[in-house]
Amino acid sequence: MSLERPVRVAIVGAGPAGFFTADALLRLDSPRFEVDIFERLPTPFGLVRSGVAPDHQKIKGVTRTFEKTAKHQRFRFFGNVTIGRDLSHDELAAHYDQVVYAVGSSTDRRLGIPGEELMGCHAATAFVGWYNAHPDFRDFPFDLKVERAVVVGVGNVAIDIARVLLRDRGELARTDIAGLALAALEASTIHEVVLLARRGPAQAAFTAVELEDLTHLASIGVKVDPAQLQLDAAQLEALDVNSRRNVELMRKLAANPRETARTLRLEFLASPVELLDDGNGRVCGVKVERNELLGDKARGTGQFFELSAGLVFRSIGYFGEPIAGVPFDAKAGIIPNVEGRVTRTPGGEVVPHLYAVGWIRRSPIGVIGTNKADGQAVADRLVEDVAKLPAAPPRPESEMMALLAQRRIKVTSFHEWAKLDELEVAAGREKGKVREKFDTVTAMMNELLRSTPSN
Ligand code: NAP
Secondary structure (H helix, E strand, O other): OOOOOOEEEEEEOOOHHHHHHHHHHHOOOOOOEEEEEEEOOOOOOHHHHHOOOOOOHHHHOOHHHHHHHHOOOOEEEEEOOOEOOOEOHHHHHHOOOEEEEOOOOOEEOOOOOOOOOOEOEEEHHHHHHHHOOOHHHOOOOOOOOOOEEEEEOOOHHHHHHHHHHHOOHHHHOOOOOOHHHHHHHHOOOOOEEEEEOOOOHHHOOOOHHHHHHHHOOOOEEEEEOHHHHOOOHHHHHOOOHHHHHHHHHHHHHHHOOOOOOEEEEEEOOEEEEEEEEOOOOEEEEEEEEEEEEEOOEEEEEEEEEEEEOOEEEEOOOEEOOOOOOOOOEOOOOEOOEEOOEEEOOOOOOEEEEEEEOOHHHHOOOOOOOHHHHHHHHHHHHHHHHHHHOOOOOOOOHHHHHHHHHHOOOOOEOHHHHHHHHHHHHHHHHHHOOOOOOOOOHHHHHHHHHHHOOOO
């Protein structure tokens, strides 16, 4: 590692994976990294801001760590810039020594069953974005004036959705939930959310702590049929700690049903095979096939039942989206890579100076903290590869800024985000909320123009 000059790194995506990678690089004195994070929204923090549920404020506290990173003198935030649109990947790469994609998995997986296109059937990702005031989802037509919602999938996202739909509105009103979502929830008539699991309770993907959390909420009762929880002692013993805790907790819940205003029902060994049309293009129910387990795989039994539902969410995992000019594994929904070094194809040749980290590297699994180890590991690869960098620096930054200016892209800084942050917190305070988020980019940009006219 003989490079004398600073190493210029662009990280695309200002979520946890991007920030943890930046932090790992900036902790080093040698090589001396300069890190610029590009983000398509004027707001940073990715899924911490727009994925973590509003009633999980403790988890959101990780932003204080990211704010510390952002204060580093060799760190900069380039908000409101979409790589692959405002600036091509090649244009970006020409101005940096190394480029890291930390863009997460921004879309969802589909069920592939008839009726999925009906009104009232939505991706969990859209609903999560909507209640978190992500500008992309502000205008989604979520009609919560229905009796029952069905969520397909039993991961932590499914639990989040059920909790937000069922939780006491007064409690949600104190969080940073989107104003529009809170109003819709206040008018909601949903009294039951059914989570459909294609496999059994021992294979549930949610974490016991998330399920247990629900049991402490006065407004939500959890219902599960004890007949679906029959595992013998040996089967229970063979489970990992989380799955065993899940099953034990569900058994307790099944044995002590509570009368509550609203209910979360867990339905195991059940796969949706068709969404039913009310005759006007709206979903009115789900046709479900009863499954049996073959080893740990689900197999349909040919027995069906119907559940009425005015709202259906598919919560069967996130999926990555390609960026023009960057390799993409369309089957896995990730950027192909070996330990973070991007390859031209899955298992193919390494593309020099190009990296991926977080969900877009390893697929959408793991909690926020998982990205810390991932960020460190990928940062280590960048450090190792410094020796392969040319002695000559990349193209000057002034050229990149000129390109952005020519394209009328108003780049926002971390300082400007801090201004928006302050305004959101102040607007929230007036309503007794943690914050009232801006839910359109236009509103954010107008506010910045108003408060910092010189920028
Ligand atoms: P997930 O944990 O992967 O769960 C996906 C669920 O969808 C599983 O139950 C899976 O069942 C089911 N599924 C997949 N394909 C299906 C199909 N075709 N038909 C029916 N069911 C299907 O995904 P997630 O809930 O989106 O969460 C993503 C990651 O974020 C996870 O690591 C999660 O822990 C994390 N997260 C954490 C928190 C938190 O810590 N509070 C909150 C939200 C998310 P099978 O097991 O049978 O495939």
